[in-house]
Amino acid sequence: xxxxxxxxxxxxxxxxxxxxGVARRPLPVELVVVRVPCTGRVDPxxxxxxxxxxxxxxxxxxxRRGDCHYVSGNLEAxxxxxxxxxxxxxxxxxxxxxxxxxxxxxxxxxxEAAWQMVFQLRQGMPGRG
Amino acid sequence: xxxxxxxxxxxxxxxGCELTLLEDPLGFLDITAVARVVFWPLLVNDRLADLxxxxxxxxxxxxxxxxxRTDQDLKVVExxxxxxxxxxxxxxCALWGGVPALVDLPPGFNGPLAAEPLPALLPRVLPVxxxxxxxxxxxxxxxxxxxxxxxxxxxxxLADQPPTGERVLGxxxxxxxxxxxxxxxxxxxxxxxGLTKWRRFPEVAVATGKCFLDQGLVCSGPATRGGCxxxxxxxGVPCRGCYGPVPGVGDHGxxxxxxxxxxxxxxxxxxxxxxxxxDLAGTLYRYTLAASLVLPAAKPR
Ligand code: SF4
Ligand code: SF4
Ligand code: FES
Numbered sequence: 488x489x490x491x492x493x494x495x496x497x498x499x500x501x502x503x504x505x506x507x508g509v510a511r512r513p514l515p516v517e518l519v520v521v522r523v524p525c526t527g528r529v530d531p532x533x534x535x536x537x538x539x540x541x542x543x544x545x546x547x548x549x550x551r552r553g554d555c556h557y558v559s560g561n562l563e564a565x566x567x568x569x570x571x572x573x574x575x576x577x578x579x580x581x582x583x584x585x586x587x588x589x590x591x592x593x594x595x596x597x598x599e600a601a602w603q604m605v606f607q608l609r610q611g612m613p614g615r616g
Numbered sequence: 617x618x619x620x621x622x623x624x625x626x627x628x629x630x631x632g633c634e635l636t637l638l639e640d641p642l643g644f645l646d647i648t649a650v651a652r653v654v655f656w657p658l659l660v661n662d663r664l665a666d667l668x669x670x671x672x673x674x675x676x677x678x679x680x681x682x683x684x685r686t687d688q689d690l691k692v693v694e695x696x697x698x699x700x701x702x703x704x705x706x707x708x709c710a711l712w713g714g715v716p717a718l719v720d721l722p723p724g725f726n727g728p729l730a731a732e733p734l735p736a737l738l739p740r741v742l743p744v745x746x747x748x749x750x751x752x753x754x755x756x757x758x759x760x761x762x763x764x765x766x767x768x769x770x771x772x773x774l775a776d777q778p779p780t781g782e783r784v785l786g787x788x789x790x791x792x793x794x795x796x797x798x799x800x801x802x803x804x805x806x807x808x809x810g811l812t813k814w815r816r817f818p819e820v821a822v823a824t825g826k827c828f829l830d831q832g833l834v835c836s837g838p839a840t841r842g843g844c845x846x847x848x849x850x851x852g853v854p855c856r857g858c859y860g861p862v863p864g865v866g867d868h869g870x871x872x873x874x875x876x877x878x879x880x881x882x883x884x885x886x887x888x889x890x891x892x893x894x895d896l897a898g899t900l901y902r903y904t905l906a907a908s909l910v911l912p913a914a915k916p917r
Contacts, residue, residue, distance in 0.1 A: 530870065530874065531870040531873050531874060532865075532866055532867045532870035532871065532909065534870075535867060535870055535908075535909035535910055536866070536867075536909050538909075539909045539910070539912065539913060540913075563877070563878065566877040566878075566880050567873065567874055567877035567878075569877075570873050570876065570877050570880075570893065570896065571873060573893060573896050574869075574873065574896045574897055574900065574910070577721075577722075577895070577896055577897045578721070578722055578897055578910055579722045579723075
């Protein structure tokens with residue numbers, strides 16, 4: 488299976504991934520994490536480019552509603568990525584993109600989301616790879 | 617003085633771009649005053665042998681309209697590149713596949729395959745620049761007539777200088793929208809409020825003076841390169857995006873997606889209005905699918 492590219496907000500997802508390491512909760516080896524200042528900064532073009540260049544999936548992790556350091560970056564991301572998921576669905580690539588909004592202490596949720604994505608993609612790589 | 621030669625070829629498209637050359641009659645006369653059209657299947661001469669027999673580099677300019685759909689398109693465009701000192705790609709199909717490239721949306725084309733003597737189809741529609749280097753481009757479906765003839769003339773003038781390797785964009789006449797502005801910059805319609813519900817064009821009695829997005833209609837203006845003078849919103853229909861992405865933007869659809877998401881009111885629930893979008897892929901990539909990131913990258917040749 489190809490990689491899963493994680494665009495993790497430095498205030499929540501990235502911190503949680505750090506804590507996961509401290510707590511010895513392994514993240515899948517397929518996951519490659521890119522630290523971003525805020526999910527509002529993740530252009531859908533980046534996601535599509537990762538997929539086109541062979542990533543099996545893309546996981547974007549941001550702060551919970553109301554917790555974004557820049558007030559509304561995560562809300563903008565939510566609207567944007569809802570449309571993106573629809574687009575990928577129509578193109579036969581459903582399941583290859585996910586947005587999770589968590590707080591920095593929700594290590595379990597992050598670890599679970601990452602593994603679940605890996606399992607799903609391993610089962611049947613939907614769409615082209 | 618040696619004769620200045622020009623060739624025009626229409627690959628996969630509707631011939632609209634080629635006819636647009638004639639829609640600026642004075643500009644076209646200026647072209648014919650300095651150059652002779654030696655190959656133009658639509659109007660003048662369709663003998664491929666005539667083109668093939670020319671010495672390499674003997675055409676001042678080869679104009680290619682349309683995306684590459686068949687083996688023959690590929691062959692002729694490669695010939696145009698060899699024979700032409702400058703190659704000008706004209707129209708949305710030549711630049712990004714255009715509407716004909718939507719055939720490559722999943723599940724793809726399953727119709728009967730062409731048989732002899734028709735040329736075989738390529739595995740997918742290709743923009744000209746993915747096959748040969750391009751010296752100049754004119755966007756539009758079709759381009760604004762004056763912009764096209766002016767660009768052909770500019771290319772003819774350049775033809776005897778050594779190639780710079782730089783791609784010439786052809787919209788230098790626009791006073792308000794620079795080369796990097798979007799269609800909205802030229803549009804007279806005004807934005808007022810947020811968008812709560814997508815509608816389709818026949819459902820709406822279009823209000824004049826009001827931005828289409830406020831009326832629930834998808835408009836490609838926010839993500840589309842200016843230069844046309846916002847002629848569609850001016851005429852009462854939303855921009856469909858034919859001038860393609862602003863230079864420097866890789867994926868037109870992704871940019872438009874961000875633009876549309878930005879005006880959507882956050883709706884929370886899964887049943888939000890964003891989910892009512894019909895044919896999102898065809899809407900976002902109406903003219904640029906063949907050059908998009910959602911199709912596998914074309915193999916370098
Ligand atoms: S979105 Fe369309 S209607 Fe609205 S300002 Fe831009 S070009 Fe004009
Ligand atoms: S308004 Fe949009 S669709 Fe109409 S000509 Fe201009 S770029 Fe093309
Ligand atoms: S700061 Fe974390 S999503 Fe904006």
